[in-house]
Amino acid sequence: MPLIENGRIGEDAWSFIPDGEPVPNDRPVIISFERWQAERDSFEGRNARLGVRLKSGTLAGAIAADLDRFSLVALEFPKFRDGRGFSTARELRERYGYTGEIRAVGHVIPDQYLFLVRTGFTSVEAPEGTNPDSWANALKEITIAFQPSLDDTAPLSLLRRKLKVG
Amino acid sequence: MNHIAPGARAGIYHYDEIDRQFVAERVEQFRKQVERRLSGELTEEEFKPVRLMNGLYLQLHAYMLRIAVPYGVMSATQLRKLAEIGRRYDRGYGHFTTRQNLQYNWIKLEDTPAILHELAEVDMHALQTSGNCVRNVTTDPFVGAARDEVVDGRVYAEILRQWTTMHPEFTYLPRKFKIAISGAESDRAAVRIHDVGLLARRNDKGEAGFSFYVGGGLGRSPFVGKLVREWVAEEDFVAYLEAILRVYNQYGRRDNIYKARIKILVHELGLEKFTQEVEEEFARLRGPKYRLDPEIVEGVRQHFAPPPFEEPPDHSEALERAKASDPAFANWLAVNVAEHKAPGYAIATISLKPAGGIPGDATCDQMDLVADLAERHSFGELRVTHVQNLVLAHVKKDELYDLWKQLDAAELGSANAGLIGDIIACPGLDYCALANARSIPLAQAISARFADPVRQRTIGELGIKISGCINACGHHHVGAIGILGVDKKGTEYYQITVGGDPTLTTEIGDILGPAVTETEAVDAIEAIVDVYLANRTGEGERFIDTLRRVGHAPFKERIYAAD
Ligand code: HEM
Numbered sequence: 125m126p127l128i129e130n131g132r133i134g135e136d137a138w139s140f141i142p143d144g145e146p147v148p149n150d151r152p153v154i155i156s157f158e159r160w161q162a163e164r165d166s167f168e169g170r171n172a173r174l175g176v177r178l179k180s181g182t183l184a185g186a187i188a189a190d191l192d193r194f195s196l197v198a199l200e201f202p203k204f205r206d207g208r209g210f211s212t213a214r215e216l217r218e219r220y221g222y223t224g225e226i227r228a229v230g231h232v233i234p235d236q237y238l239f240l241v242r243t244g245f246t247s248v249e250a251p252e253g254t255n256p257d258s259w260a261n262a263l264k265e266i267t268i269a270f271q272p273s274l275d276d277t278a279p280l281s282l283l284r285r286k287l288k289v290g
Numbered sequence: 291m292n293h294i295a296p297g298a299r300a301g302i303y304h305y306d307e308i309d310r311q312f313v314a315e316r317v318e319q320f321r322k323q324v325e326r327r328l329s330g331e332l333t334e335e336e337f338k339p340v341r342l343m344n345g346l347y348l349q350l351h352a353y354m355l356r357i358a359v360p361y362g363v364m365s366a367t368q369l370r371k372l373a374e375i376g377r378r379y380d381r382g383y384g385h386f387t388t389r390q391n392l393q394y395n396w397i398k399l400e401d402t403p404a405i406l407h408e409l410a411e412v413d414m415h416a417l418q419t420s421g422n423c424v425r426n427v428t429t430d431p432f433v434g435a436a437r438d439e440v441v442d443g444r445v446y447a448e449i450l451r452q453w454t455t456m457h458p459e460f461t462y463l464p465r466k467f468k469i470a471i472s473g474a475e476s477d478r479a480a481v482r483i484h485d486v487g488l489l490a491r492r493n494d495k496g497e498a499g500f501s502f503y504v505g506g507g508l509g510r511s512p513f514v515g516k517l518v519r520e521w522v523a524e525e526d527f528v529a530y531l532e533a534i535l536r537v538y539n540q541y542g543r544r545d546n547i548y549k550a551r552i553k554i555l556v557h558e559l560g561l562e563k564f565t566q567e568v569e570e571e572f573a574r575l576r577g578p579k580y581r582l583d584p585e586i587v588e589g590v591r592q593h594f595a596p597p598p599f600e601e602p603p604d605h606s607e608a609l610e611r612a613k614a615s616d617p618a619f620a621n622w623l624a625v626n627v628a629e630h631k632a633p634g635y636a637i638a639t640i641s642l643k644p645a646g647g648i649p650g651d652a653t654c655d656q657m658d659l660v661a662d663l664a665e666r667h668s669f670g671e672l673r674v675t676h677v678q679n680l681v682l683a684h685v686k687k688d689e690l691y692d693l694w695k696q697l698d699a700a701e702l703g704s705a706n707a708g709l710i711g712d713i714i715a716c717p718g719l720d721y722c723a724l725a726n727a728r729s730i731p732l733a734q735a736i737s738a739r740f741a742d743p744v745r746q747r748t749i750g751e752l753g754i755k756i757s758g759c760i761n762a763c764g765h766h767h768v769g770a771i772g773i774l775g776v777d778k779k780g781t782e783y784y785q786i787t788v789g790g791d792p793t794l795t796t797e798i799g800d801i802l803g804p805a806v807t808e809t810e811a812v813d814a815i816e817a818i819v820d821v822y823l824a825n826r827t828g829e830g831e832r833f834i835d836t837l838r839r840v841g842h843a844p845f846k847e848r849i850y851a852a853d
């Protein structure tokens with residue numbers, strides 16, 4: 125599936141390993157949160173990078189204590205209308221200080237891309253055949269934001285200003 | 291910040307280049323979204339929320355476009371543009387809603403980009419009037435004018451307008467989110483039936499702060515908003531709301547659309563647990579990033595500086611003379627005019643409820659007239675109320691008679707604000723795909739039955755509110771008399787409730803008995819009124835107070851006696 129990063133289709137170094145399949149030790153992989161909970165000891169001493177995938181009902185607090193083990197957290201959108209991931213990403217960044225990659229997976233549309241970036245996502249798994257122009261455009265078409273978010277730390281006293289993203 | 295001086299007009303937020311550029315970008319974005327839908331790149335499912343976020347609803351017969359009127363305040367110029375659009379793209383009228391917005395009911399999808407473009411010319415749009423986002427914030431229609439005002443709600447409503455516009459985290463909430471603010475002693479904004487209701491007040495140092503009521507709402511399961519925090523200081527205003535929204539976004543139910551509003555979350559978690567979650571979130575958010583700087587509050591407040599009031603004597607000879615000579619005017623004055631904080635001025639409510647008319651509808655000619663009158667008599671500004679009327683907030687007492695004569699000539703002079711003829715009705719089965727029954731014809735029949743202004747005034751304060759289905763767009767739960775359309779084997783029936791109250795003493799009405807037919811409903815309302823008049827103590831006792839005192843029994847007996 126195409127990976128969108130910085131408004132472009134990028135290289136995806138990661139692969140998701142479904143539960144029950146052996147986890148390769150020599151390359152970056154993403155495992156499910158459920159697997160992590162069940163088999164966490166088996167990842168002790170692993171050198172290659174590890175990522176974890178959270179269902180939309182699993183909130184940031186559930187993974188907070190283990191965040192230093194993961195270079196990537198993938199947040200699932202079962203339907204694009206399920207907006208919990210926006211809060212989860214923001215909690216990961218602002219509450220738990222997570223600095224690794226946050227990836228949106230599942231059903232996300234380009235019209236949400238700007239919101240994803242502003243709440244702390246770094247990459248998006250888009251569906252096959254997606255139109256790359258729509259993703260690129262999504263970061264450019266609206267240049268104004270009225271509230272602080274992750275892309276800047278200016279206090280609210282600047283209620284409105286030009287947006288800097290992408 | 292880049293303020294434009296308010297000049298001789300009253301309290302209107304003036305767009306600067308940033309606001310304008312934003313709206314222009316959004317119009318262009320929507321044009322592209324329509325293209326992507328037409329090319330098939332966006333599925334209908336994906337397009338729907340995008341369309342709703344731009345105020346475009348698909349109804350029974352046509353598209354409906356809902357135009358945002360931030361906190362119900364607009365300029366005469368804006369109203370004239372709305373009239374022009376109604377003439378060109380609708381059927382010569384518009385409909386003012388309980389959310390203080392304006393709605394066109396007969397719009398073609400292909401016209402919408404052009405309409406949005408025209409709206410943008412007068413700094414208007416249709417953003418966030420639908421969809422699962424924070425909707426247009428509503429406030430007291432007498433804001434900035436009422437004698438009992440403590441805090442100017444427009445300032446904070448405008449801050450919220452900006453803060454919630456395309457909020458990256460809260461645009462895909464479990465369900466829509468409605469906020470109301472009241473800054474006066476009497477609540478004219480029905481704050482406790484909103485997802486978040488804010489009472490702005492002052493502490494003994496004179497500083498502004500807010501009481502937060504959360505989880506009010508009507509619909510299938512009506513709830514009265516619960517007090518989550520008594521005092522939130524002004525500088526924490528946004529942080530506290532951000533905390534509430536974040537708790538809601540994370541924990542609000544998404545498995546069942548009927549259980550997705552914040553009222554269900556508050557109910558299921560319990561007030562204590564909900565409050566604790568919010569307080570924890572708030573404690574962390576409270577840093578400089580979310581602090582509402584007094585300077586920005588001041589900057590926004592400047593937009594709402596009082597208009598250049600002259601200083602006429604508070605007692606107007608001209609007014610007294612007119613009152614003595616014209617009883618119809620005297621009646622209107624007593625019913626539709628409220629006290630202003632500036633001496634010599636008054637607040638006039640323009641009723642959009644002529645006897646037998648459609649509540650909230652105004653023809654484009656009427657809109658043009660009101661725009662002219664607003665310019666002539668109220669510093670070019672007017673308001674939409676949540677009971678679907680209009681308000682000219684700053685009229686010189688000397689000019690009231692002149693104003694009323696012009697209103698009356700255009701069927702806008704009904705003296706029924708707050709009375710039995712001042713009915714709220716949702717669009718119902720005439721327009722709405724979800725309806726069980728028609729609301730509008732019933733409203734028309736009731737208001738025709740009680741057309742006599744003297745009779746109305748004798749009856750006194752009595753709100754009738756009608757919804758065509760359980761979604762309660764017509765607020766029937768909080769009507770002193772509420773009417774709900776139900777479907778009985780394909781026939782339209784109406785269920786009557788009594789005792790609802792939308793003010794701070796909020797009550798959800800109780801069902802009086804089995805549902806009745808449309809003709810029976812009008813008779814039943816009249817019977818209720820008769821029982822009330824027979825039981826009330828003196829002239830002064832309001833319907834709601836008599837009902838509380840005597841209970842349901844006498845009313846039930848009369849209506850259902852024949853069965
Ligand atoms: C005809 C198109 C309309 C449709 C399909 C519609 C649909 C709905 C639905 C489904 C709800 C319930 C939402 C929920 O509880 O989560 C609702 C609530 C509401 N609607 Fe409408 N509506 C329409 C028109 C209107 C109009 C014209 C007004 C204003 C006059 C209005 C005002 C409201 C209000 C105030 C509520 C909130 C009641 C509450 O607190 O639960 N609606 N609407």
Ligand code: SF4
Binds near residue numbers: 757
């Ligand atoms: S209350 Fe029901 S019938 Fe009336 S507008 Fe709302 S959804 Fe439609």
